[in-house]
Each structure stands twice: as C-alpha cells, then as structure tokens.
Amino acid sequence: MKVFVTGGSGYVGEAVLRHLSLSGHECRALSREAEAHRRRLTALPGVYPVRGDVxxxxxxxLAGLMAKCEAVVHLAGIIVEKGTAGFEAVHTEGTRRVLAAAERAKAKRFLHMSALGTRENAVARYHQTKWAAERIVRGSQIPWTVFRPSIIFGERDEFLNVFAGIARRSPAVPVIGPGRGRLQPIWVEDVARCFAGALARPETQGQSYDLGGERAYALEELLRMVAAALGKRRMFIHLPVPLARLQARLFNLLPGKPPFTEDQVTMLGEDNVCDPGPMKRAFGFEPRSLEDYLKERFGQG
Ligand SMILES: NC(=O)c1ccc[n+]([C@@H]2O[C@H](COP(=O)([O-])OP(=O)(O)OC[C@H]3O[C@@H](n4cnc5c(N)ncnc54)[C@H](OP(=O)(O)O)[C@@H]3O)[C@@H](O)[C@H]2O)c1
Known part of the structure; x- marks a missing residue:
C-alpha cells in the first residue's frame, strides 16, 4: 500500500521505513530537509522523501503530499526543544495537523508514535504533549493504533551510544539523580516490526500498545552493563537532581544540542516500565534482549 510517513528521516523512522519497504509498501517520507536525506532514503526500495513541516x-x-496514501505513520517528534519548534507545536499541534490532513486525504489507517510514561497528569512536558496528541488521535474517525515505547536502543541511538562514548574516554560516568528509576529498553528493529506489522493486522485498530523489552533496568544498572560490555571498569558518580537541573539549564544557554534537558531529568526520576505481553501477542515476536545487543554492539569480540 502507499504509506505517508512523518519522522522517516530520524533514527527510529529509518528502521520503520526499512521494514515498510521490505513489506512491499511504497512510502512518502516527510522531512523539513528532504533533499539532505534523499540519497539515504531512496536507497530503500519504494521510499521517496517529500518536503514539509508538521x-x-x-x-x-500536507493533505496534498498524502494524496492517494492509504495509511499515515506519524513518528515526527522531538526530545529537545532548543533550535526547533516546542513540544506543544510539534507533538500536539503537529499531530492535530497531520491527522486533519490524513482525514482530508481520506487515509484509511493512522499509526501514531507516542511514548511510555505518557499519561494524564504527567509531570514532564514531553509526556504531557504526547498525551494531548494521543487524545487527538483517539478521537479520530480513521482507524488508529498508538505505540508507546520505552527508551529505544539501536546503532544510532542517542542514549547508550552517549554513555558508551563517556565510558570509553572517562574513568567516571555521571548518573543523573539516584539512578533508581527503571527503564525497559526495546530494540529499534522490534519497534519498527510493530509499526509494519500493524498495517497487516486489522485487530490492532483502536488499540494502544506499550513497547518494552523483556526486562526493566535501573539507570545505573544499564550504565554498568554498557561499561562491562566495553570491558571498562568505571566509577559511577551520582549527580544530585537539583545539580542536574541546574546543569541542564546551563547547557540550554550554550550553543548546540544539550547533552540532557530538565525535562529528561524529570523523566529519569520516574519508572518507565510496562508489560510487553500485549505487544508480543499482537505482533508475534520475542523482543531482542539488551544483554545480547550490548555484547554484539560493544563487546570485545
Ligand atoms: N528514541 C527513543 O528512545 C524514543 C522513545 C519513545 C518514543 N520516541 C518517539 O519516536 C519518534 C522518533 O524519535 P527518534 O528518536 O527517531 O527522533 P529523531 O531521530 O530526532 O527524529 C525525529 C524525526 O522527527 C522529524 N521532525 C521533527 N520535527 C519536525 C517537524 N516540525 N516537521 C516534520 N518533521 C519533524 C524529523 O524530521 P526532519 O528533521 O528531517 O525534518 C525526524 O525525522 C518521536 O516521536 C519520539 O518522541 C522515541
């Protein structure tokens, strides 16, 4: 089928496009910088970048760009607001706009990327705006499916790779806060498999799926696993939350993308865990274990 994909130029989007392409779908991938991504995206059979901004x-x-697309996969999102439109504009109003365009273009299916931890009365603005977006999607007449992944690991992730970079160079690895908030990382290919799988599974319509791996890990445990996979003995230094917040504010004043934000400090203080059972039953797979991935990606051979 013809599929319109937002966020296809990003880290998760690239994997989703690859799975859609392998399943024989033709994809139009929206990007603000379509030309910059053209060569990489058109290497995937049936994928064409188109220029636009949610x-x-x-x-x-947007409806014009979606013409004749039967499905819309909406992945566009941000984790850092600096240098771009804010969370409300991208997540909430962007989703409202993409959904209105999908309705105008008479799309028959809408797959929406949310995030685990998104809920009514969430503390972090990232989660609040993703929740508002979910509510808009759930109110649509187009048969929708919502996905809520925990942190997503993969070759291009900005989480394990950042800590691996620090652990390679520095004898001390910072842990934001007490490091006890648990995360349930899921492999990027497993996330992509769910998106591509949903298009072939009408029973996933009107459903929301939490996406997580088999196990949850405290942040410090995760960082220790990365260091161990690299074969490095490291000290783990806890950054008290008020200090981490202050540092995030200072990072925000400097040029470039900050290593972490205040919103991320808030999110890391919460458990970000789920039951992967409904995902496994709906899409019929066992998620890849993080231990196995770390050994392959960072292991010493
Ligand atoms: N990575 C994770 O661990 C994780 C976990 C849970 C949920 N998610 C969600 O998964 C989605 C993808 O995340 P990611 O990690 O792949 O992020 P990413 O690599 O930063 O990619 C973000 C994507 O969103 C697009 N985008 C951003 N602002 C846009 C705008 N105004 N108009 C059009 N497109 C826009 C970007 O396109 P251009 O820059 O090319 O325009 C890019 O394709 C996001 O919704 C994120 O919230 C990610």
Missing amino acids: TASSVDQ
Whole structure:
C-alpha cells in the first residue's frame, strides 16, 4: 500500500521505513530537509522523501503530499526543544495537523508514535504533549493504533551510544539523580516490526500498545552493563537532581544540542516500565534482549 510517513528521516523512522519497504509498501517520507536525506532514503526500495513541516505546512499542503496514501505513520517528534519548534507545536499541534490532513486525504489507517510514561497528569512536558496528541488521535474517525515505547536502543541511538562514548574516554560516568528509576529498553528493529506489522493486522485498530523489552533496568544498572560490555571498569558518580537541573539549564544557554534537558531529568526520576505481553501477542515476536545487543554492539569480540 502507499504509506505517508512523518519522522522517516530520524533514527527510529529509518528502521520503520526499512521494514515498510521490505513489506512491499511504497512510502512518502516527510522531512523539513528532504533533499539532505534523499540519497539515504531512496536507497530503500519504494521510499521517496517529500518536503514539509508538521508545524508550518498547512493542512492542505500536507493533505496534498498524502494524496492517494492509504495509511499515515506519524513518528515526527522531538526530545529537545532548543533550535526547533516546542513540544506543544510539534507533538500536539503537529499531530492535530497531520491527522486533519490524513482525514482530508481520506487515509484509511493512522499509526501514531507516542511514548511510555505518557499519561494524564504527567509531570514532564514531553509526556504531557504526547498525551494531548494521543487524545487527538483517539478521537479520530480513521482507524488508529498508538505505540508507546520505552527508551529505544539501536546503532544510532542517542542514549547508550552517549554513555558508551563517556565510558570509553572517562574513568567516571555521571548518573543523573539516584539512578533508581527503571527503564525497559526495546530494540529499534522490534519497534519498527510493530509499526509494519500493524498495517497487516486489522485487530490492532483502536488499540494502544506499550513497547518494552523483556526486562526493566535501573539507570545505573544499564550504565554498568554498557561499561562491562566495553570491558571498562568505571566509577559511577551520582549527580544530585537539583545539580542536574541546574546543569541542564546551563547547557540550554550554550550553543548546540544539550547533552540532557530538565525535562529528561524529570523523566529519569520516574519508572518507565510496562508489560510487553500485549505487544508480543499482537505482533508475534520475542523482543531482542539488551544483554545480547550490548555484547554484539560493544563487546570485545
Ligand atoms: N528514541 C527513543 O528512545 C524514543 C522513545 C519513545 C518514543 N520516541 C518517539 O519516536 C519518534 C522518533 O524519535 P527518534 O528518536 O527517531 O527522533 P529523531 O531521530 O530526532 O527524529 C525525529 C524525526 O522527527 C522529524 N521532525 C521533527 N520535527 C519536525 C517537524 N516540525 N516537521 C516534520 N518533521 C519533524 C524529523 O524530521 P526532519 O528533521 O528531517 O525534518 C525526524 O525525522 C518521536 O516521536 C519520539 O518522541 C522515541
């Protein structure tokens, strides 16, 4: 089928596009910088980048780009607001706009990327705006499916790779806060498999799926696993939350993408865990174990 994908130029989007392409779908991938991604994206059979912005393109323009697409996969999102439109504009208003365009273009299916921890009365603004977006999607007439992954690991992730970089160079690895909030990482290929799988499974319509691996880990445990896979003995230094917040504010004043934000400090203080059972039953697979991935990615051979 013809599929319109937002966020296809990103880390998770690339894996989703690859799975859609392998399943024989033709994909139009929206990007603000379609030309910059053209060569990489068109290497995937049936994938074509198109230029647009979920915060700036009009509903008419987006609907025009979606013409003849039967499904819309909406992945566009941000984790850092600096240098871009904010969370409300991208997550909430962007979703409202993409959904209105999908309705105008008469799409028959809408797959939506949310995030684990997204809930009514969430503390972090990232989660609050993703929750508002989910509510918009759930109110749509187009048969929808919502996905809520915990942290997503993979070759291009900005989580394990960042800590692996620090653990390679520095004898001390910072842990934000007490490091006891648990995460349930899921492999990027497993996330992509769910998105591609949902298009072939009508029973996933009207459902929300939490996406997580088999095990949950405290942040410090995760960082210790990365260091161990690299064969490095490291000290783990806890950054008290008020200090981490202050540092995040200072990072925000400096040029470039900050290593972490205040919102992320808030999120790392919460458990981010789920029951992967409904995902496994709906899509029929066992998620890849983090231990196995770390050994392959960072192991010493
Ligand atoms: N990575 C994780 O661990 C994780 C966990 C849970 C949920 N998620 C969600 O998964 C989605 C993808 O995350 P990611 O890690 O792949 O992020 P990423 O690598 O930063 O990719 C973000 C994507 O969103 C697009 N985008 C951002 N602002 C846009 C705008 N105004 N208009 C159009 N497109 C826009 C970007 O396209 P261009 O820059 O090319 O325009 C890019 O393709 C996000 O919704 C994120 O919240 C990620």
